[in-house]
Amino acid sequence: MSKVLMKGNEAIAEAAIRAGCLNYFAYPITPQSEVAEYLSWRLPEVNGVFLQGESEVAVGYMIFGAAGAGVRVFTTSSSPGISLMSEAISYLCGAQLPAVFVNIMRGGPGLGGILPSQADYFQATKGIGHGDCRLLVMAPASVQEAVEMVMTAFPLAEKYRNPVMILGDGLIGQMMEPVSFPDQLKTEPSNKDDWASNGMDHRKRDKRNLVRSLFLDPEQLNNNNLALRAKYERMKQEEVRFEAYNTQGDYSVLMVSYGTMSRVCKTAADMLKAEGIEVGLIRPQTLFPYPEMAVREAARKSSCRAVLSIEMSMGQMVEDVERSVQGARPVQWYGKCGGDVPTPEEIIDLVKRTLSPM
Amino acid sequence: MAKTFQRPRAMFEAHTHYCPGCTHGIIHRLVAETIDELEIRGRTVGIAPVGCAVMAYNYIDCDFQEAAHGRAPAMATGIKRVRPDLVVFTYQGDGDLASIGMGEIVHAANRGEKFTTIFVNNAIYGMTGGQMAPTTMPNQRTTTSPFGRKTEEVGMPIRVAELLASLVTPGYITRQTVIGPKYVQKAKRAIRQAFQYQLEKRCFSLVEVVSTCPTNWGMTPQEAIHWAEEVLLPYYPLGDLKTPHDQSKEKPCKVK
Numbered sequence: 001m002s003k004v005l006m007k008g009n010e011a012i013a014e015a016a017i018r019a020g021c022l023n024y025f026a027y028p029i030t031p032q033s034e035v036a037e038y039l040s041w042r043l044p045e046v047n048g049v050f051l052q053g054e055s056e057v058a059v060g061y062m063i064f065g066a067a068g069a070g071v072r073v074f075t076t077s078s079s080p081g082i083s084l085m086s087e088a089i090s091y092l093c094g095a096q097l098p099a100v101f102v103n104i105m106r107g108g109p110g111l112g113g114i115l116p117s118q119a120d121y122f123q124a125t126k127g128i129g130h131g132d133c134r135l136l137v138m139a140p141a142s143v144q145e146a147v148e149m150v151m152t153a154f155p156l157a158e159k160y161r162n163p164v165m166i167l168g169d170g171l172i173g174q175m176m177e178p179v180s181f182p183d184q185l186k187t188e189p190s191n192k193d194d195w196a197s198n199g200m201d202h203r204k205r206d207k208r209n210l211v212r213s214l215f216l217d218p219e220q221l222n223n224n225n226l227a228l229r230a231k232y233e234r235m236k237q238e239e240v241r242f243e244a245y246n247t248q249g250d251y252s253v254l255m256v257s258y259g260t261m262s263r264v265c266k267t268a269a270d271m272l273k274a275e276g277i278e279v280g281l282i283r284p285q286t287l288f289p290y291p292e293m294a295v296r297e298a299a300r301k302s303s304c305r306a307v308l309s310i311e312m313s314m315g316q317m318v319e320d321v322e323r324s325v326q327g328a329r330p331v332q333w334y335g336k337c338g339g340d341v342p343t344p345e346e347i348i349d350l351v352k353r354t355l356s357p358m
Numbered sequence: 359m360a361k362t363f364q365r366p367r368a369m370f371e372a373h374t375h376y377c378p379g380c381t382h383g384i385i386h387r388l389v390a391e392t393i394d395e396l397e398i399r400g401r402t403v404g405i406a407p408v409g410c411a412v413m414a415y416n417y418i419d420c421d422f423q424e425a426a427h428g429r430a431p432a433m434a435t436g437i438k439r440v441r442p443d444l445v446v447f448t449y450q451g452d453g454d455l456a457s458i459g460m461g462e463i464v465h466a467a468n469r470g471e472k473f474t475t476i477f478v479n480n481a482i483y484g485m486t487g488g489q490m491a492p493t494t495m496p497n498q499r500t501t502t503s504p505f506g507r508k509t510e511e512v513g514m515p516i517r518v519a520e521l522l523a524s525l526v527t528p529g530y531i532t533r534q535t536v537i538g539p540k541y542v543q544k545a546k547r548a549i550r551q552a553f554q555y556q557l558e559k560r561c562f563s564l565v566e567v568v569s570t571c572p573t574n575w576g577m578t579p580q581e582a583i584h585w586a587e588e589v590l591l592p593y594y595p596l597g598d599l600k601t602p603h604d605q606s607k608e609k610p611c612k613v614k
Contacts, residue, residue, distance in 0.1 A: 025436065025439075049440050051439055053432070057462075058465065061432035064429075064436060068433070068437065069440055198421070200420070208419060211423040212415075212423070213424065214424055
């Protein structure tokens with residue numbers, strides 16, 4: 001398979017088409033507008049649907065309508081836009097509809113900035129909308145991985161009938177890297193006749209389908225929430241993904257980092273190795289479900305003295321790291337969240353300071 | 359002997375939860391009759407709003423989606439764009455469409471989305487208990503305007519049909535009512551026409567239906583009908599504001 005040099009945002013757009021998703025609704029926002037620009041000419045080529053909505057609020061519900069009608073559909077946005085879509089995401093979870101959301105994160109809060117950030121970790125993994133709703137969240141660290149995650153996101157969304165989010169920082173969307181696309185249409189969209197409001201004419205049984213999230217009866221609502229919880233628990237059993245780097249032998253510090261930040265951490269680990277300092281890295285590829293066991297076991301290695309959560313936010317993932325480590329080792333946060341990505345030298349300094357005697 | 363009047367197939371045999379004197383039941387029936395007559399039940403998707411009609415799907419028997427407050431036009435857009443073969447209608451009240459959902463209806467109408475909106479205007483929020491709506495009349499008392507709507511503070515009521523008819527694109531915008539038998543017949547024709555235009559993939563269509571809410575107006579059903587006739591209809595005049603035939607009047611824009 002030949003490689004092409006592509007900008008992350010354009011590769012994400014192409015990956016969705018290769019995944020059999022020909023329906024896209026979006027609203028422009030930096031730093032991910034290239035997805036919409038690319039799809040505005042690419043989707044008509046494949047007889048797909050492209051529509052620029054009037055707001056992220058409306059786009060969220062165009063996604064809802066299309067997902068409810070039983071087609072593969074996705075959107076892309078960036079942090080403030082995702083906040084506006086979060087209402088619809090809660091409704092999608094409540095009505096158990098599959099859809100894919102890509103968040104190419106920029107700095108916040110408020111308008112924040114337009115440079116890379118990882119400050120939507122809490123929003124994506126813990127507080128995406130009102131009510132007991134969760135997303136399956138995947139975090140790519142390269143353009144190639146973004147492509148692969150987009151392609152797996154659609155079948156996963158259908159497997160769970162739940163929205164899936166690709167959480168990338170601005171750099172994943174903006175940088176160009178060589179990328180090869182997996183074979184086209186690995187997964188055919190599943191049959192949705194049991195639940196989709198796609199017209200009852202063609203169905204085998206003469207019964208209409210309702211797509212809804214309102215359950216006024218307390219028992220019914222509780223049952224719906226129990227069904228959702230069962231799905232989230234199943235995700236924890238079946239969908240955890242992570243990469244372990246330099247964790248085979250002994251190491252004195254364990255770093256936990258994801259996305260673009262984890263690549264800087266890898267470089268720092270290689271540079272430290274040359275100086276004779278061994279540092280391990282766990283890179284969560286799914287943020288929900290979180291690789292708790294992997295972080296716990298790596299932290300408990302007898303040679304490991306401390307755990308560092310390194311992120312482009314003011315200390316969000318560190319709470320999941322602490323939860324995973326369960327007090328077995330000291331856990332420390334390090335991060336920046338203005339748009340600059342911490343350098344390998346900063347990480348090396350941090351590791352050395354962590355190891356220096358008090 | 360042939361039956362001349364019966365329950366439409368597209369309606370469940372059910373008691374509604376609507377109050378005495380409420381006109382939702384009549385409007386539901388007109389929609390259901392239209393679905394029957396056009397033989398489209400098997401490819402129709404309705405969108406229920408937030409408001410008294412949130413459970414419209416308990417009465418109208420076809421596929422349904424349930425919207426968030428005001429978002430029905432965006433959902434209808436999503437369905438219709440990916441499945442143009444389906445017949446899609448939104449059923450929305452005035453709080454839903456004219457307040458929280460004004461952005462969605464304006465843009466869906468302006469894109470010329472090929473779905474149909476049944477807009478039930480009773481000048482008040484019904485389900486939440488009679489609060490002021492953008493369509494509430496001057497000096498009309500509601501639970502959030504206990505001294506009457508003060509237009510110097512919140513402006514005059516919005517005429518949705520006129521507002522949408524000011525856009526170039528939307529094809530069929532009409533205002534009807536169902537507060538008397540003579541009106542019901544006309545409203546039925548308008549609703550059927552709106553669906554017909556959709557079937558012809560012709561234009562966006564919206565039927566505003568001036569309606570009553572005796573419970574929240576604090577009136578008997580009889581008084582409510584009189585009040586609607588005397589106060590609402592002069593401000594919300596009935597008739598077609600726009601039909602697809604008008605559209606040829608618009609001069610084409612020059613493009614470099």
